[in-house]
Amino acid sequence: MWAIMTLKNPVAASQTPEKVAERMASICRFENQNNESNMHWDSTIWQDCEIELMYLRPGDFFFQPPGVLHLVYTPRACVASGGHFYNYDSLHLTEWTRRIQHLQSNAVTNQDPARVKEALNMMMLNFPNNQGKYFYRRALAALCRMVLAENEYIHQQQAKLKFGNKLDQKAEAMAEIVARVCFEISPAPGDERKLTVDALAKILEGDYREPGVAFRLEPETVQTIEKLALKYWEAFSAKKKKTTKKG
Template identity: 30%
Template sequence: MSGMKMWAIYDLEDASASRDEAADTFYSLCNIDSNLCQLPKGLAVEVVVLYVGDMLFMPPGKFHKVYMLLMTFAVGGHLLSYLTMHLSEWSCFLDQLHGSLFTNQEHQDTLLVLHRMVVAIPRLSHCKLYHHTMVALCTMVLNPGQYMPQCTSEDDDLPHRPGKGGKKAKGRKAVKTSKNNLDSKCCINQANEIANCVLQVLKLDSAGAVSVLDDQPYNEVGDEVELGGALAQFQAY
């Protein structure tokens, strides 16, 4: 709207890195105690300058820093997509793990939107769905406590519940469930049923779903999946 913003956008040089490897690389970038004099090994950076009238689309899971050299006013928003759920899951996972270093943002309605995205899956015959993105979406809905941002208070009115899974999930405290949930119990239950059914169609249990996310390249969508009539029972909801 006014002023200018400089965005430093980082990418991994090794696109096949696992999400643990990627997390460690970016952690070295964000750790202010490391006193970096040059870019950590394995990372590349691009600088984008936005002026009045410019817009930047930032995919999920894209590490970036922002500099403002002038008094600046800007507006922005965010969205969730079935095609990038694997990156959104990874971002939320890191937010819970290292949120004090990685972000100053909190999107309070994320879980609410994820529930509705799962409830809509039985009607997505016109959309292409992919293995890793579906696993990521279902895992976030079934284990929301694993993805609660560090900046979230236990007293916030968020429909989080403690969850399990993930190699680094040990030691996380349980999260209280607020009485004033933003999501209806009916929608939550329906989303959980559909998410479990999707994982069954993909022949995965909770441990297998975690392995898919942990052991595959963090930005890999996986093969296209056909859920067929397995979810027909949920189309009337």
């Protein structure tokens, strides 16, 4: 028995991540923060939620989008398996979910998937190989931001992550190039990373469920991205050789 919970008030989806995270944490803890008696395990917290119940039978598969509040009850002994994957079309939901978990991971999830950064890095580097395919503006902006600002998505009480290997460096460079080409973000020299991350955050403002306008990855766009990437790799290699020679 699989239950999906959604907030009745559609305005809730456009609130700040901090407010949404606090509300979702209250629902998951089953406690009403507005109750004057401070009573825990208060079912009134669910009154502003719609609950849709599904019955999964042997052999059924169920695909659930990122960030969905859900309840699971198994009426008899069984064996079930689950997992997760990332999809270019739903990365705006992945980014929003990771932000909520960054704020309230102790309450809203019992999952901390491993090697997320590596998976997103590979998706970022693979982006130019999708010539002719359609992408969503906010979903792509979400991918760029997650690659560039990973420390804003780690779970509560976890130490800041330290990266800097070749895969990280290439993916982060690609994210900045894609932001420049696809979103026309051109920050002043010296502040590229911070200003790019802030500009991407502006694109992600609003209803987290909206993927944004669809656009086709045209051959000209791919050529521009590849040309800028090649310049970066050449400059990076030259800098590395220079540093090695000095050493």
